[in-house]
Amino acid sequence: MVAAILRPVLRAIDLVCVAGAVVAAIACAIMAVMLVTEVIATSFFGWSQPWAVEFSGYSLLAVFFAGSGWALRQGAHIRVTLVTQSLPPRGAWALDVLASFGALIVTCYASYALIRYALRSAELGSVSTYLSQTPLALPQGLLAASFVLLALALFARITRLLTGEDPELPVAGAIE
Amino acid sequence: QTVWDISIPWGPAEFHTVNAENFASAVTEATGGEVEMIIHPGGSLGVRANESLRAVEDGAVPMAEYALFQNVGDLPILGIESIPFLISDYSELRRMHDLVRPVWEEALMDRNQMALYIVPWPSQNFFTKEPLETAADMEGVRMRVYDANTSTMITNLGMTAQQMNNPDIIPALATGRLDAVMTSGSTAAAQKYWEFLNHTYNTNHLWASNAMTVNLDVWGEISEENQQIILDLAAEMEPGFWAISEAEHATRMEELMANGMTVQAPSEELATMMRDATKDMADDFIAANPEAGDIIAQFRAGAAN
Amino acid sequence: MSGALTFIGSFLALFLGGGLWVGFALMALGILALELFRSMRIDSFLAGDIWGTATAQELVTLPLFILMGEILFHTRLSQNLFSGLAPFVRRLPGGLLHVNVLGCTLFAAVSGSSAATTATVGRITLRELETRGYDRRLALGSLAGSGTIGFLIPPSIPLIVYGVLAETSILELFIAGIVPGLILAAAYMTWIGLASTFGSAKPPPREPSTTWAHKARALGQLLPLTLLIGFVVGSMYGGFASVTEAAAIGVLGALLLTVWERQLSFAMIRAALLGTVRTCSMIGLILVGALFLSKAMARLAIPREVAAAIDSLGLSPYALILLLTLFYLAMGCFLDGLSTIVMTLPVTLPLVIAAGFDPVWFGIFLIITIEMAQVTPPVGFNLFVIRTLTGEGIGRIARAAMPFCLLMVCVVIVLTIWPDLVTWLPDQMRSR
Ligand code: NA
Ligand code: NA
Secondary structure, rough: HHHHHHHHHHHHHHHHHHHHHHHHHHHHHHHHHHHHHHHHHHHOOOOOOHHHHHHHHHHHHHHHOOOOOHHHHOOOOOOOOHHHHHHHHHHHHHHHHHHHHHHHHHHHHHHHHHHHHHHHHHOOOOOOOOOOOOOOOOHHHHHHHEEEHHHHHHHHHHHHHHHHOOOOOOOOOOOO | EEEEEEOOOOOOOHHHHHHHHHHHHHHHHOOOOOOEEEOOOOOOOOHHHHHHHHHHHHHHOOOEEEHHHOOOOOOOHHHHHHOOOOOHHHHHHHHHHHHHHHHHHHHHHHHHHHEEEEEEEOOEEEEEEEOOOHHHHHOEEEEEEEEHHHHHHHHHHHOOEOOOOOOHHHHHHHOOOOEEEEEEEHHHHHHHHHHHHOOOEEEOOOOEEEEEEEHHHHOEEEEEEEEHHHHHHHHHHHHHHHHHHHHHHHHHOOOOHOOOOOEOOOOOOHHHHHHHHHHHHHHHHHHHOOOOHHHHHHHHHHHHH | OHHHHHHHHHHHHHHHHHEHHHHHHHHHHHHHHHHOOOOOHHHHHHHHHHHHHHHHHHHHHHHHHHHHHHHHHHOOOHHHHHHHHHHHHOOOOOOHHHHHHHHHHHEEEOOOHHHHHHHHHHHHHHHHHHHHOOOOOHHHEEEEHHHHHHOOOOOOHHHHHHHHHHOHHHHHHHHHHHHHHHHHHHHHHHHHHHHHHHHOOOOOOOOOOOOHHHHHHHHHHHHHHHHHHHHHHHHHHHHOOOOOHHHHHHHHHHHHHHHHHHOOOOEEEEHHHHHHHHHHHHHHHHHHHHHHHHHHHHHHHHHHHHHHHHHOOOOOOHHHHHHHHHHHHHHHOOOOOOHHHHHHHHHHHHHHOOOOOOOOHHHHHHHHHHHHHHHHHOOHHHHHHHHHHHHHOOHHHHHHHHHHHHHHHHHHHHHHHHOOHHHHHHHHHOOO
């Protein structure tokens, strides 16, 4: 019964987290293209993209955080496993649940702070000082959304731990 | 005892920071140690120059010093003194501040803060590698700009307006990725521009001031007596800070010359071109900020007398 | 102050030991410390700080260089590098392990960030060293150590930050960093040689002997990567690209090489981008945590009070440098090195100048302390990057990096005794 409700929820969380990773990957590509264009434009065409510096900053926040929830599922975030390794499986499991709860609390607090920050920017109509005058609520909203994704991923992780499922996907690519 | 952290984006040796240190110790002494202000220079509290107004408003830091023009994204009226070629010297700047300061103070009150004192940067200059005398000289020169105003001006002059982040600038000057920058003499000397650049033009194209502001919530937590002491001190010390700023320009120009840079007034052609390139900016500013219309009209009327 | 310090120290151990992710642990500590010891609005301080860190322009090179490394990882270029170098290092004790040091030193001329250097070079070297049967511990340790050389050899972001704050010539700092950077590299190579000859490390495999024709062909295999580094360095020193843009030029160069090698495909680009996102997510979370904790410490005035306490001791010049080394080493264990410097500089710089040291020399000294912070546990970014590359535990990586951290301390001692090693080159330039 519980599983029937949870299964689609977990799948939906996985999906939005993957979508976040795609956003991060695209932001990374845009950043590279934009800066290469800038080199060519300023060196050979006497022109500069007035948005290059500003938008590479916004891309950076997407690269750092939009894929964070996905990275959690991939086991990419770093923790010290010294104690967990020496515990019996039951104890390690309990500690993992506890740590995941702790992380969820921190992420929820950070998400709350970032959402407030972005909403307040929207309310005040704060814009960037660059030529574009981008409303700051937009990139700040993206940052807040990224943290919400991370919170969802932590919720999914805890759910998986409690239902006895492996919370992390096996990772290809690392040299073991 | 009350302890307030002050976020300052500039380095510890910058004259604004030194002023702030002096102000802070005067406050500690005058309040008998009841109010202590700790200066955190170099942006070490993580509050960026262009987000300082917001940080004080939110109470993220109790106090901060910030450049007004860098916070126009939050309060556009703060940019009035940075309209190119509106103000020509310190006495005119003083007069502009007398006119606009009540408006600024009200706007800052709405943003939950109060300016204790406001002190200008020394006047602005172009620093270039190659001579910049004629229109042909300006063709394609990569000049670093830092906001919408300067970006438009430089583009109108036929140069390439170049946004660039701070840590990139010195290496870019060294390798020739950047041909020119605009700033005050104190920044130029602090960063030893003579190592990369040859010419200084005292273009005096705009003005920029720093405000030292305090969050109103924390302000309300200290006694009225101490509030009065701090306000009096700020009012008393501000003229001295202005004098330091004014003297700074001449000192720094001598330092630049001593290190082999030329220092000169812009050529007739450059000056005319710069005025032409920026002539609509006051009207644009008024269109975007109607409240500025009266102030600028009054200011210009005063200049005519 | 000591109460706050005890609190932070013990809860850091508790959180990290309990298996809380490093970034969350640091952020939680910052929040709790401010909540307990300071009455202030924490949520907007935190939000503003995360926003500032997440959009900090000086970090833009990081994902770009990591992407460059990922692209190279998916080509034959890393194998080529090793088979190209193998014939030339066969008589060298330590063999191909020196590629870590040489690669990082070379890459340092392009990258101003230590995490980017470690990630990019490690992505190319670690797998090859592993498959060729080199001692894992030396491979990991030498990568962690040499990755930090990126701070000493220009371009270097920490040197720029120091130069602006201390109003010291950035040009002179850049030039001053070169000799100590090379000394550090030489020290690492000597250690690798000693450890593989006399130490308990697994002896490196002898690369097969080769003919001159083979050697010539091997040189050809080194060409693509040499061209790539030349391309990026050239774009920067030719005045075409800024330090930040050079990283994007590196990505372009890596892509051009894959086209040349006929290995460009959509699947490869997707894998490289997602690999970059994985690594950057890891770094981003720890970075916001570490930088927020640094700001919290600044609000609690801890680093400055400790520095001021050192000031009040009235020490002799050598004792002062010794104590400052220990202080920065301790701070660097759990704070970001650069933040610590920014926070303490107003106190320590006048102190050191008064003791008769040159501000350029002190800048180089501080940069080496930042390098140490990169490899000391529990919070050391190079350790985390290597953990991501290999899946090895932080404790083991930290132990592998320990000798290299001690070598940095030795280099600091050498530079303190012979400060001319730092100031000679910039002096030559000044008198020219
Ligand atoms: Na470097
Ligand atoms: Na460390």
